[in-house]
Amino acid sequence: KTLVALFFYCKKTERKVEKMRKGNKRLTFADREKIEKMLKTGARVTEIAEAVGVHRATIYNEMKRGGEPYRAEVAQRTI
Numbered sequence: 001k002t003l004v005a006l007f008f009y010c011k012k013t014e015r016k017v018e019k020m021r022k023g024n025k026r027l028t029f030a031d032r033e034k035i036e037k038m039l040k041t042g043a044r045v046t047e048i049a050e051a052v053g054v055h056r057a058t059i060y061n062e063m064k065r066g067g068e069p070y071r072a073e074v075a076q077r078t079i
Helices: 002-019 029-041 045-052 056-065 072-077
Strands: none
């Protein structure tokens, strides 16, 4: 059981790493709109990060930048 669980954990982790962006690329306005839409629907931060292709910390930082409630226009202007 332990080896099987470890195998699936590694596969799951591998998948997430492949979806993350390389380097320090900035979020586009389209990314910010996607974040705004997903936050409005109640998606979890980890789901949003996976959909956009960034680390979850990037989403938390973006949420601070975009105000409460998060707005893509506000976040785009603060750059």
